[in-house]
Amino acid sequence: MAGHSQFKNIMHRKGRQDAARSKLFAKLAREITVAAKTGLADPNMNPRLRLAIQAARAENMPKDNIERAIKKASGSDTESYEAIRYEGYGPGGVAVIVEALSNNRNRTGGAVRAVFTKHGGNLGATGAVSHMFAHVGEIVYPAGAGSADVVLDAAIEAGAEDVKSDASGHLITCLFADLGSVSAALEAKLGEAAGVKALWKPTQTSTVDEERAASLIKLIAALEDDDDVQNVYSNFEVSDAVLAKLTAA
Numbered sequence: 001m002a003g004h005s006q007f008k009n010i011m012h013r014k015g016r017q018d019a020a021r022s023k024l025f026a027k028l029a030r031e032i033t034v035a036a037k038t039g040l041a042d043p044n045m046n047p048r049l050r051l052a053i054q055a056a057r058a059e060n061m062p063k064d065n066i067e068r069a070i071k072k073a074s075g076s077d078t079e080s081y082e083a084i085r086y087e088g089y090g091p092g093g094v095a096v097i098v099e100a101l102s103n104n105r106n107r108t109g110g111a112v113r114a115v116f117t118k119h120g121g122n123l124g125a126t127g128a129v130s131h132m133f134a135h136v137g138e139i140v141y142p143a144g145a146g147s148a149d150v151v152l153d154a155a156i157e158a159g160a161e162d163v164k165s166d167a168s169g170h171l172i173t174c175l176f177a178d179l180g181s182v183s184a185a186l187e188a189k190l191g192e193a194a195g196v197k198a199l200w201k202p203t204q205t206s207t208v209d210e211e212r213a214a215s216l217i218k219l220i221a222a223l224e225d226d227d228d229v230q231n232v233y234s235n236f237e238v239s240d241a242v243l244a245k246l247t248a249a
Contacts, residue, residue: 027230028056029069030101034081036073047180051196054183058140058195064147079103086112087130088123090234092208095129096121097200098223099231108228115226119219132235133200136161137179139172139186140195146170151190158185169194173201202235210242217246 023130025108032052040045043053049070056066068193084105094114102108113123139160145151148165155163160182162173176184176198183196216236221231238246 023225023227024059025056025061025065026227027101028052028059028061028070029065029231032056032069032103033072034083036070037080041070041073051180051183051198052057053193054196057192059199077123084108085126085130086123087126087128088121089129090116090119090121090219090236092206092212092236093182093206093213093232094201094206094208094216094221094236095132097130097133097233098224098229099233100226100228100229102228111226111228112223115219115222119222120215121219123243129235130200132202132204133233134203135176135198136201136207137174137176137182137196137198138201139168139174139179139183139193141168141172141186141190142194143167145190154186154189155182158182158189199231200233202233205235205237207237207239210238210245211237213238213242213246 032049035046035049035052039048040047043050058067063242081101081103081106084100084102086100086109088096088098090096098112100108100112116123138233141151143165146154148163148170151165151170151172152163158174158181160172160174164171164173172182172186179196179198183193186193213236216234219235220232223229
């Protein structure tokens with residue numbers, strides 16, 4: 001397992017998910033507010049808002065929080081945020097992509113650069129590492145949504161690119177540009193998904209040892225701790241033995 005999902009698994013196993021829940025909800029709320037402000041407040045007419053709400057629901061964000069975030073977009077005092085993508089290298093030349101929503105580009109850029117420098121990495125220009133990733137959409141359904149064949153047929157009809165099914169559920173992948181239409185078509189066939197998100201998926205991975213993996217985890221954690229940072233992705237990969245050590249540490 002490589003990159004962002006691997007880091008998340010380690011952090012979840014260490015029991016830090018609950019401690020970070022309020023920060024996660026704040027970031028999800030910001031995305032909902034920005035999506036509602038840049039389009040219509042109706043998720044049925046605003047694909048970005050629809051996806052933001054689905055992502056919030058997947059993290060069990062309370063309905064009241066979601067509704068407040070949408071209403072906040074209509075306020076005259078709502079700050080204007082822009083989406084910014086940063087690309088750079090972590091220890092050992094591992095590729096890192098950082099997505100942020102910021103109302104102050106200079107503040108956010110300075111903070112992200114400082115984190116890279118502190119943890120043995122360096123910030124590059126836009127496009128420096130994104131060619132090593134595919135920008136895709138991932139839609140998750142529980143095993144109870146249907147058999148592998150039923151989900152596969154629905155995914156093909158919806159225009160998805162790939163489906164992986166096992167005892168734990170179904171993972172459907174599509175092009176980023178098609179995420180809104182594919183998720184809507186699947187919902188009509190299978191019901192609401194357990195998770196819908198856009199992400200940068202590594203197409204090239206870099207295997208690192210335990211020392212560098214530990215440094216990368218600290219780098220990613222520091223980046224995600226920044227209030228302006230929404231998501232962090234990396235293409236590092238570790239062996240099962242190293243993963244076991246990091247999980248137990």
